[in-house]
Amino acid sequence: MRSPRRTSSPRLPARRGAADPFTEEERDKILRWFYRKDRFYYPFVLFLFHTGVRPSEAVALRWGDVDTENGSVTIRVSRYLGSESATKTSHSERTIRLLPLVRDTLRALRPLHATKDSYVFVNAKNGGPIDQREWPKDHWRRVLTGTKVRARKFYATKHTFISIALTKGLNLKFIAEYCGTSVAMIEQHYGRFLASRVDDQLALLSAPPVAAQVEPQKRKTATFGGGAVLGRKTLVE
Numbered sequence: 001m002r003s004p005r006r007t008s009s010p011r012l013p014a015r016r017g018a019a020d021p022f023t024e025e026e027r028d029k030i031l032r033w034f035y036r037k038d039r040f041y042y043p044f045v046l047f048l049f050h051t052g053v054r055p056s057e058a059v060a061l062r063w064g065d066v067d068t069e070n071g072s073v074t075i076r077v078s079r080y081l082g083s084e085s086a087t088k089t090s091h092s093e094r095t096i097r098l099l100p101l102v103r104d105t106l107r108a109l110r111p112l113h114a115t116k117d118s119y120v121f122v123n124a125k126n127g128g129p130i131d132q133r134e135w136p137k138d139h140w141r142r143v144l145t146g147t148k149v150r151a152r153k154f155y156a157t158k159h160t161f162i163s164i165a166l167t168k169g170l171n172l173k174f175i176a177e178y179c180g181t182s183v184a185m186i187e188q189h190y191g192r193f194l195a196s197r198v199d200d201q202l203a204l205l206s207a208p209p210v211a212a213q214v215e216p217q218k219r220k221t222a223t224f225g226g227g228a229v230l231g232r233k234t235l236v237e
Contacts, residue, residue, distance in 0.1 A: 019189045021159035026149045033143050041139055043109045044121040044130065045157070050102050052161030052179040055132040055154060056080050057092070064116025071103035072096065075180060079129060092180035162186060166193040 022030070027049050034042040048058055053075060060079035067073070074095040077084050086093070098106070111118070119129045136154040144151050152159075158179065165175045166186070176183045 018192070019156075019159035019163060020152050021156055021163040022149065022152060024164055026147075027160055027164075029147045029149060030143055033147050037146065038139060038143070040124045043105050046105055047102060047121070048157035049160060050099050051096065052158050052165075052175075054078070054092075054158055054180070057180075058121060059119075059130045059132050060084055061120040062116065063110060063114045063118050063120055066106060066110075066120060068103065068107045068110060071098045071100070073098060073106075079132075081133070082131070094177065094180050096178055159190075162190055163193045166190055 031042070031046055031049065034045050044058065047053065048055060051058075051073070053061075053073075056078045057075050060077040061073065061075070062077075065074040065076065072095055076086075076093050078086065078092075106120070109120070121130050122128060123130050123135070132154070140154050141151075143149075162175060162179060166172075172183055172186060176186055
């Protein structure tokens with residue numbers, strides 16, 4: 001009797017929309033260029049690269065949502081085409097802690113008489129909020145040409161933050177919450193950066209058990225002032 005013939009389902013097409021981030025070296029080259037050639041916008045670009053905040057969220061940020069003392073920012077509004085609304089999703093409304101470099105940059109940036117409703121990042125022409133749709137035409141294109149870095153969209157600042165965080169082994173849930181997105185979205189669009197951590201994950205599995213790392217009858221006890229007191233007994237080597 002013949003065994004039933006095996007059939008297989010057709011392979012699904014590859015997912016589109018994979019992220020195209022900058023490398024760390026490219027990111028730093030871009031930041032150096034802004035610091036030297038277009039310093040007015042250096043804090044804006046630094047903030048984007050080192051927080052993973054969406055450009056639409058950054059241009060809507062006001063000083064009332066920035067705590068420069070404790071180094072945190074609350075994202076609650078998005079700005080697009082001159083109008084403001086709630087953030088993209090419920091995940092997007094969040095409070096994040098800032099890296100020391102970003103915190104110190106915002107401290108230096110804050111005007112002496114800024115009110116809670118003043119925009120954090122403004123344009124150099126009239127001091128109004130930055131239009132994230134128009135701004136790249138003058139400034140983003142110029143920096144990529146000047147640095148000879150391969151062109152990516154302005155939104156790639158967010159892709160860069162997430163990809164670097166993944167490569168460095170940050171917790172996936174932490175990254176998702178920090179960037180106001182979901183774990184599923186990161187898995188879908190940043191798969192190859194997760195794959196780059198396979199060797200690190202397998203290394204954890206191949207490590208010998210803790211008990212096997214300590215030779216019998218040669219276990220050392222942490223000592224405090226010559227001996228560790230445990231109940232009424234003092235343990236020494």
